[in-house]
Amino acid sequence: MGEYVKQNFVPMILAQMNFRFGPGDPLREIVALQKEFEIFSLEHSLRDSFNLLNVGPQDERQRRGFFRYLDDLKNVEAEGVGLKKLDGHTAIITALKGNLEGKSPMPVFFAYHLSTRGKQAVKVTTTAAMEFSPIKYLTVSLPTLPEK
Amino acid sequence: MRGIRNRVRAHYSATIARHGPTPLGVDWQNMAAQQLRFVQLLRICDFAAPFSINDFGCGYGALLDYLKLRHPGAKLTYRGVDLAPAMITQAEERWGKRPRTTFAVASHCDGIADYSLASGVFNVRLGEPLAAWEAYVRSILVDLRAHSQIGFAVNFMLPHDARRTERELYRTQPELWVKFCHKRLGCSVEILTDYGLREFTLLART
Numbered sequence: 001m002g003e004y005v006k007q008n009f010v011p012m013i014l015a016q017m018n019f020r021f022g023p024g025d026p027l028r029e030i031v032a033l034q035k036e037f038e039i040f041s042l043e044h045s046l047r048d049s050f051n052l053l054n055v056g057p058q059d060e061r062q063r064r065g066f067f068r069y070l071d072d073l074k075n076v077e078a079e080g081v082g083l084k085k086l087d088g089h090t091a092i093i094t095a096l097k098g099n100l101e102g103k104s105p106m107p108v109f110f111a112y113h114l115s116t117r118g119k120q121a122v123k124v125t126t127t128a129a130m131e132f133s134p135i136k137y138l139t140v141s142l143p144t145l146p147e148k
Numbered sequence: 149m150r151g152i153r154n155r156v157r158a159h160y161s162a163t164i165a166r167h168g169p170t171p172l173g174v175d176w177q178n179m180a181a182q183q184l185r186f187v188q189l190l191r192i193c194d195f196a197a198p199f200s201i202n203d204f205g206c207g208y209g210a211l212l213d214y215l216k217l218r219h220p221g222a223k224l225t226y227r228g229v230d231l232a233p234a235m236i237t238q239a240e241e242r243w244g245k246r247p248r249t250t251f252a253v254a255s256h257c258d259g260i261a262d263y264s265l266a267s268g269v270f271n272v273r274l275g276e277p278l279a280a281w282e283a284y285v286r287s288i289l290v291d292l293r294a295h296s297q298i299g300f301a302v303n304f305m306l307p308h309d310a311r312r313t314e315r316e317l318y319r320t321q322p323e324l325w326v327k328f329c330h331k332r333l334g335c336s337v338e339i340l341t342d343y344g345l346r347e348f349t350l351l352a353r354t
Contacts, residue, residue, distance in 0.1 A: 033180045
């Protein structure tokens with residue numbers, strides 16, 4: 001993500017995403033928003049969905065970079081149950097939609113991992129993302145490349 | 149009451165100056181949650197027939213964005229009222245050419261409509277003493293009742309489960325306001341909860 005957004009904005013973006021999809025009130029809210037507006041749908045881009053949720057840096061240049069990163073996830077692969085044939089962008093939408101519309105929606109934890117160029121993939125798993133907590137999260141790990 | 153209104157006006161003039169005509173400019177976190185509130189408030193309205201509406205605390209006219217998106221065929225006469233002149237300037241710039249749409253800087257509704265709505269106008273207490281803020285809430289509810297032929301709808305934030313309400317905010321259980329609207333204003337009251345936000349929407353039919 002650092003290619004698109006200045007390094008010091010990355011933790012803030014992940015914090016925004018993790019807060020918006022966190023356990024308790026935030027999860028209840030995002031589930032209700034999905035039910036009413038189908039925010040995550042193959043008819044909408046992740047850029048539009050996260051913009052609607054006001055997730056992203058307030059700084060206009062960094063915000064554009066973040067949205068460009070989301071768009072470019074169309075060019076990476078995906079790993080996760082039932083997601084392997086999808087591109088990264090479609091896989092995230094599919095996973096979020098399935099989770100939020102499911103019988104027992106889980107909070108979502110967004111993280112990142114280091115990849116090598118040409119082998120980037122979005123990784124979707126179910127984990128206890130917080131080691132101190134038994135709560136299971138749908139974990140979406142976003143690919144990044146090492147800085148040059 | 150004038151002091152509270154002045155402080156509310158100053159607060160929202162500052163937010164719209166800082167964030168522009170966006171949900172943050174009216175103290176909402178994002179457009180999706182802002183529109184989810186409109187979904188609940190508009191349950192008071194019968195969209196089968198033309199109607200008129202007072203939008204108290206209209207801000208930059210976000211309700212009209214929602215109506216255009218979700219009820220494009222609705223035949224409604226709209227009057228937006230806000231304490232903050234900067235809000236009305238933005239609303240007029242965005243929606244001034246819409247037919248049957250007017251705006252005014254005012255501290256109360258200034259005409260009778262079928263319905264009146266107010267979204268989020270009770271939430272930011274700005275550290276006012278509770279009794280003074282609740283008197284302010286009552287004055288607005290009385291005004292909405294007086295200017296609504298069929299009914300009005302407002303929303304309130306619910307208290308946290310295990311921590312005190314922030315001094316800057318106003319959170320309440322529904323009972324106080326159900327009783328006020330029923331006994332003092334003579335309305336039939338319906339409460340909407342469980343729509344994903346820590347709040348409730350009060351629908352009052354006259």
